[in-house]
Amino acid sequence: MKEYQPKILSGKPAAQGIGIGTVWILPDENKAIRPEKIKKNEIEKHIKKFESAREYLTIEYEKIKNIPADYELAEIIDAQIQTLNDPEVKLSIEKKIRVDYYTVEYAIFSTFNEYIQLLQAANAKWANERMIDVVSIRDEMIEATWEKKKDFDVKEGQVVFATDISPTNMVKLSHIKISGIVMKKGGFTSHAVILSQSLGIPCVINANWDRLSLKKGYDVIIDGSTGQVILWPSWKQSEEYRKRRLDGLVRYEKALEWAQKANRTTCGYPFVLRANVEFLEELPRLESHGAKGIGLLRTETLLFEAEEFDVNQQVNFYRNVAKASKNESVTIRLFDAGGDKILENSDFESNPFLGWRGVRMLLDKKDLLKNQLEAIYRVSGEFPGKLKILIPMVSRLEEILAVKKLCKTVQRVLSKKSVHFDEGVKIGVMVEVPSIALTAGRIAKHCDFFSIGTNDLTQYTLAVDRGNERISYLFDSFHPAIWKLIKMTKDAADRHGIPVAICGEMASKPEAAACFLGMGINDLSMNTASLPAVKSVLCSHARNEMEKLSADVLKSEALKEIHELLEPWRAI
Amino acid sequence: MVSQKVTVKNEAGLHARPASVLVKTASRFKSEFYIRMYGYEVNGKSILGVMTLAAESGAEMELILEGPDEEAALEAIVKVFENKFKNEL
Known part of the structure; x- marks a missing residue:
């Protein structure tokens, strides 16, 4: 065999x-449809095919609308239903069948293609996104006309x-x-x-x-x-x-019960678990999953949805997020675009992960950065003491100083306009490039807090591109070097009296979270789905157990050893 | 026939979602509805037609309505522009 x-x-x-x-x-979907003609006596048959395809798809889309999802999705589907029933589309398809004797497939294909071309010519940024929807309607409608459905x-x-x-x-x-x-x-x-x-x-x-x-x-x-x-x-x-x-499955059910309990180890040591959030739709999960505020608010989506790019739209977004996190803080990471999230119009980079991204891009695009800072400061006035700023992809001190200078400029502009803002917004640095972890003591003097991004820290430290299948097995955040860098960062932060949080994927693994607590890092942020499991493990152990775990992990020489130490901590 | 000039007031312009709201409102009325912009005319009940206008913020256009309920329709549609295409919900 x-x-x-x-x-x-x-x-x-x-x-x-x-x-x-x-x-x-x-x-895969279509395919180019050829302009084939029909005979006069076939016209009604093709018209009827079009009608029933349209009805069938409208019903299918109505069904999707009823699935509990979110408001935005319902709006997109509404637009799709309107497209299906667009009166001009109907006229054009009927004309192509009745007057030009085209098959129903080609009538649909060419009608939608005409609109797709017009949208392309319109050259609006949002049009690209909608084009995908129009193409999918076109292909679905063609498929629906086939007698033998796929x-x-x-x-x-x-x-x-x-x-x-x-x-x-x-x-x-x-x-x-x-x-x-x-x-x-x-x-x-x-x-x-x-x-x-x-x-x-x-x-x-x-x-x-x-x-x-x-x-x-x-x-x-x-x-x-x-x-x-x-x-x-x-x-x-x-x-x-x-x-x-x-x-x-079992753990998740059980763990959800933990969500409402106090954040303390069995010996009473407190910790804070926060949520990583990107979309407004995720906000209701803060409460159900027991998150204390937001440890990482990703803002790149605002950038990609070009239509929501201006200061006011950003203000609304930050305001909604701040409201949803009740009395807890919200750490807003500045636009972290580039690398795997390549910006439109940006030049191709042969090595994007080592390229123009994060703060490097922001300092080149100062208007973009100023807009974002202005939006954050505007909202900060309504929620004093709640908002924090996090600078991504920092690799040298100068970048922090440049961002702080810009913050001051924005503050002055707002003061002149008599806009009330929080002067005490804390500015933190993402620790995700080894150069920052290695010089954490010097960096700590110039910022208010550290947040460790473990994914990027792992890929930059181990020189592994996790997207590369051949070597992705080498991507392992439990590598002794990563623990050491995290420990160095924590020690340096302690010396300078600034807090450290973890917002990377590692925090979402209960065994790693326990180890962090053992190291004295008790502020962890993760995707909401991981919160219950992490909390259940942290709540059911004492701090001295975790201290022993972290001491053992930090002493380990081999990866295998670390995995063995952590294994029993993967669940309660 | 009634007509009125309006301006696109929302920041993002008349993109997909606003177009959807506009078409939804217009489709409630019997009257025919055309939008004229830069000498270009589209059926205001056609979402793809409205989208191809790609009207940006500040764009001016003329709304033309003709039919039994043209006054009421014009009033409702102008209101949609004034409310910056917020969904009526």
């Missing part, structure tokens, strides 16, 4: 959970691989109880991702399997919390993930 070697693909985690099953591939032979428990998934297909898939979704494309705000989150289907995006010659029926495991996809898993891997999935 031929033995397949396990293959690991790395994508981005988009919806939590572990999916185990076999591969099912969603066929059958979904996907079965319960399979993992769906797709280039991209349209909202209607997504809903069809959800009825089948699939185990997971892997997409080549897809953004965190795409319909498919929003839906998979609200339906609880594990999802990985930006995973490219082109080189794997994937076939239906292959065994596969996906981990929606790390973005890993394991093809042909070994027996051992299957067992491990099966156990992890079961444990995860």
